[in-house]
Amino acid sequence: MKKIKPIKIKKEMKVSELLEEMSMAGFGARKIGGALKIMKKMLSDDQCKVFLGLAGAMVPAGMKEIIIDMLKQEKISIFVTTGANLTHDLIEALGGAHYSCDVWNDVDFSKKGFDRIHNVFMKNEVYEKLEEFFEENWEKFQNSKNIRDFLEKIGKSLPEGSNSILRTCYEKKIPLFCPGISDSGIGLMVWGRTIAGKKIQIDVFDDMKEIIDIAWSSKKSGVIYIGGGFPKNFIQQSLQFSKGATYGIQITTDRPEPGGSSGAPLEEGISWGKMKQEAKKEEDYIDVFCDATIALPLLWAGVKS
Amino acid sequence: MKKIKPIKIKKEMKVSELLEEMSMAGFGARKIGGALKIMKKMLSDDQCKVFLGLAGAMVPAGMKEIIIDMLKQEKISIFVTTGANLTHDLIEALGGAHYSCDVWNDVDFSKKGFDRIHNVFMKNEVYEKLEEFFEENWEKFQNSKNIRDFLEKIGKSLPEGSNSILRTCYEKKIPLFCPGISDSGIGLMVWGRTIAGKKIQIDVFDDMKEIIDIAWSSKKSGVIYIGGGFPKNFIQQSLQFSKGATYGIQITTDRPEPGGSSGAPLEEGISWGKMKQEAKKEEDYIDVFCDATIALPLLWAGVKS
Amino acid sequence: MKKIKPIKIKKEMKVSELLEEMSMAGFGARKIGGALKIMKKMLSDDQCKVFLGLAGAMVPAGMKEIIIDMLKQEKISIFVTTGANLTHDLIEALGGAHYSCDVWNDVDFSKKGFDRIHNVFMKNEVYEKLEEFFEENWEKFQNSKNIRDFLEKIGKSLPEGSNSILRTCYEKKIPLFCPGISDSGIGLMVWGRTIAGKKIQIDVFDDMKEIIDIAWSSKKSGVIYIGGGFPKNFIQQSLQFSKGATYGIQITTDRPEPGGSSGAPLEEGISWGKMKQEAKKEEDYIDVFCDATIALPLLWAGVKS
């Protein structure tokens, strides 16, 4: 039996010290502390391939640098995210920006050409730079084998050293998947070209082979789900063809009761073979109920210490 | 100023009578009542094209008949759903079933070959029938123009009058979109064939043209979002090319604070031009915070009365 | 193994028919259906004392008639609610009203003297009638044995047949508890008198004896928690001195993760002896994740059929 140790805050405390304290407390505090321990285990296990799924508008919310840093550590084997995150990443790589808003009126925003994402917005005009980018690089994208390859080509087309998720995946050779790419601004750019008669054809099913191959051939695997959506589901699906994940962390505020994949606890994955039968709750896998923009910076600061 | 009228329950009450009472109460009760009024307006407006987005495992949860009934009323112009819902629909069309579980152990379920989805499960063996179906009909799917066309071909391959969403969309000629099709059991069936060398190529971007064309050419549009995910986002994206939706209903339990598309209130869409600037909150569009398996049957029973 | 039966909606459907359908579906639909069955068992078990806890501003939201109807059925043995609900009940009994608001500005509301409760508001001026009532009846309240007795005296002071929770509990001799009475408009009325030198003294601990005696002497007990708060906790506490509840229903949207009593699943009560060890999940007790203004009318309409 392990006693709860009340959290003590000291002056000039380091994040790692706070997380250590949290790991000995209760409720969500202990979950964050526990998630850090699992994340460290997963990232330092040389036999383990780490699958990172990222949903929610994490780039507009300012999580980009953390993701890039995670990717640069060369511990992420597979990265799956939404078309929206990649679009916002590309927008920033091309000089666009996101802004904060604390009060707003959506009708006014519409008139000003401001697109709102909760307490963040961007100017509609960012699409102009996107258009230019796709216009200039269109030919490079023609013979994309699949979506992953298409995204790699986008990353390759950005200047070296660009502070971008797309570029980092390219430079670090991390397979970047986005099965829902058509559901995004990048998709709209492709649509814009194709209605102008500039044909491209990218197969929707081809990526599956690559992600399933990686899952299949992994000795061990670990998952980090920041938000749910198809990034989580696409990874989960591939893991059915693995031995089941050895480690898992999930950060979401979605409820399990309405039965969607995003809110499903990791434990449910055991029944499907997505998570190992032997995996222990809270020790090997953990569900963290927290806004990812709070939990992710905490965890990453903990890992970096 | 409108007084709150306390809800009176009478014996043998009809759902429509209860909903009428709820529309004069407060909190979520009034939201359900209000959503019904908007749904009726939307469905009876001949100029309005209705876009239905369905996420979450609604077929396993027993919402299939309601969806099929909605589609058969010929009031839904566009239907977007997840690959999972279509897979489960196909599974049932091929004779498979879903079962209820109130207590469970995921390790036991794994050993028994039971795949759990919250308080519902199915047997792993359902995939055998899926395999057979794809094996038998594979050639028919070869020349699919896009995902919508591929799904139409699946629907066409089912027996006439099958009690199925896929079949109903085919019979009723309702465009059925699923940008994330690779992220599903149907995707796995395609993967299984392609690794066996049976090639198929379906373009991931081509569907956009069709849905955007419909949005663009609509005099008026209305949206019904049951859950969020890419079904919502894909419709929202296409509406940027319309005059903005005139009507909207959203049923979700996701929080808006973590900033994901699924939890974003419909009002946010005004800033993007996805919802009309003139649309009035609670009168033209409404966000219902409720498990869809509770709210949807209520609303549909209200519409049918 | 019980197959999920998809919900079928028919024309002019009765609420009871819909609930029967819901009980054979999945997710929250089945929970509502299951809660109805447990509620019926509990209310028809002659040996069972039913403890009803009501939190959240259910009177402003229009749930008053349902609660009164529940109390009039003479199946509720104990009723615990918040001071707020009793204050709003008294306000309505004295001729005041609640109004609906769909859009609002809190600064404007403040200037107009409108007090907002989510999408409901009342006029500040309702307090005048409350003041008069307490002024006129003050002497009757002097020798209140405890809070329950004080509330009974308030109920007694209302005209016979008043459409009021307070009056109904008095007429039906249902013990009405409200440990947090000082945290309410009724509390403010008492405060107003006492600062004017009109002394009253009501012991804060005396009610415990009565509720614990009822719990202690019950052969069987059942709990219905609409919202959490102290109404739930006060009942749970008394049940530690019973054999543990045989039946239980809880309707709440609070999360369990932050560890508060309001969001705690009923199962947790087994460890404390508040719920029987033999009680079966989903058959004897059930947690419903739903806005109570949606779930309660549904359930009560189901019971009344």
Add this chain to the structure above:
Amino acid sequence: MKKIKPIKIKKEMKVSELLEEMSMAGFGARKIGGALKIMKKMLSDDQCKVFLGLAGAMVPAGMKEIIIDMLKQEKISIFVTTGANLTHDLIEALGGAHYSCDVWNDVDFSKKGFDRIHNVFMKNEVYEKLEEFFEENWEKFQNSKNIRDFLEKIGKSLPEGSNSILRTCYEKKIPLFCPGISDSGIGLMVWGRTIAGKKIQIDVFDDMKEIIDIAWSSKKSGVIYIGGGFPKNFIQQSLQFSKGATYGIQITTDRPEPGGSSGAPLEEGISWGKMKQEAKKEEDYIDVFCDATIALPLLWAGVKS
């Protein structure tokens, strides 16, 4: 227009540095950063009386040291909490402990005499020490003017320097309110004595005078709500007799839609006069959607830097 600045994590980062980064990001991260700024303003404003409300089982979860530290800083003018938190505080002051559990079975726990609170539990036997304490000190509690006075006498009865909220409030002369005291283990101790014929009488309404007097006489006030419940509501009620709070922070994961006080945004208080009309959203008051066991340690570490 303020650009979102992506959060950068550096090695050995201090919590204060992380919070500064978070304040320039989006979604919940910015909320935490904003809450820190408001907390610092509130605590350093000499004219401002700070009302702290604490609900949820924060002592079992290991938040005790932070609360004690907050109280010792002599910046908290009023403290309102639940009887449960005070009971658990007293239990620990008397040598009892709380333990962590990551997996559990409530029937087993019941048999072992373990009382569970989410992922924390305590042994039933802790009540023995409580009994002894009340038995020994009972006479001291006899002439308690009101609940606050009773709690002060409990604090006084603990050894000097006890690591306890009750003791700290006594030593620091911070008025400690708990309108729902009967709804707790401390209440049960009183009940135990009174049924043994050891009379005590504590008026339930008398505390209101004291808290309202403090609110009334405050030049400025600020509120910190950790969780909702009656601690929040009791403070909010008293503020109707003030000029309205100048500053406010609320940490809760409760939804606003079901209309309860716990989930109501601070802005709603403006309509009631509980919050100043001039108070600016996100600058003067802010709602943080986060498990308090995560947000509170972060914020307090930020304040202490």
